[in-house]
Amino acid sequence: xxxxxxxxxxxxxxxxxxxxxxxxxxxxxxxxxxxxxxxxxxxxxxxxxxxxxxxxxxxxxxxxxxxxxxxxxxxxxxxxxxxxxxxxxxxxxxxxxxxxxxxxxxxxxxxxxx
Amino acid sequence: xxxxxxxxxxxxxxxxxxxxxxxxxxxxxxxxxxxxxxxxxxxxxxxxxxxxxxxxxxxxxxxxxxxxxxxxxxxxxxxxxxxxxxxxxxxxxxxxxxxxxxxxxxxxxx
Numbered sequence: 001x002x003x004x005x006x007x008x009x010x011x012x013x014x015x016x017x018x019x020x021x022x023x024x025x026x027x028x029x030x031x032x033x034x035x036x037x038x039x040x041x042x043x044x045x046x047x048x049x050x051x052x053x054x055x056x057x058x059x060x061x062x063x064x065x066x067x068x069x070x071x072x073x074x075x076x077x078x079x080x081x082x083x084x085x086x087x088x089x090x091x092x093x094x095x096x097x098x099x100x101x102x103x104x105x106x107x108x109x110x111x112x113x114x
Numbered sequence: 115x116x117x118x119x120x121x122x123x124x125x126x127x128x129x130x131x132x133x134x135x136x137x138x139x140x141x142x143x144x145x146x147x148x149x150x151x152x153x154x155x156x157x158x159x160x161x162x163x164x165x166x167x168x169x170x171x172x173x174x175x176x177x178x179x180x181x182x183x184x185x186x187x188x189x190x191x192x193x194x195x196x197x198x199x200x201x202x203x204x205x206x207x208x209x210x211x212x213x214x215x216x217x218x219x220x221x222x223x224x
Contacts, residue, residue, distance in 0.1 A: 004156070033211075035214075042214065042215070042216040042217070043157075043202070043214040045211060045213070048211060056211070091156055091157070093156075093157075100144065100145055100162065100164065100206070102147060102159040102162055103147075103149075103157075103159060103204075103212060104159065105149075105156030105157040105158070106156050107155055107156045108155070108156050
């Protein structure tokens, strides 16, 4: 298995533009998570899905952020409009069943909003 | 809020020495996990210890869990330069969703 695949690896965009981050989880993993990592706040859980259904989006910072999982092999995290404070590394992770199975992370997308 | 907090924030040692990192948490947990993150990469799962376990080994890694003190330690024996990375603990509670600490930055000098 190729692991969790994220794209793009780096994204530089201007303030106000729409940004879409993509994730392909490991086949057979029922859970998918989106995290954001910054020096100031560490790793923050934004949202997670179980069997393609969003379960908890309480970590999504505001309405500018949205996430979808149209099928078991694809998820997107969208920021519209983007702001400089959104600059961070965004990680996608998947897990086969949830508790006690560990999480496989992608390599992340480094987002810079100028 | 962060459930797990690693200590120390940074650790610098020589190759061959042992490295010990600690993690403290605030509420009861189902399990605790340790992850490694190399610079510019995602987190890699190292080891999971359940709340009814006290010690676990994996290669050069030794993890202990003390639920009475709400703390865990990760010991890397005979460290190598390749062990240079940030190490995170993550705790899982009833929601099954891991909460990560801020990590310990380990530098192993060759």
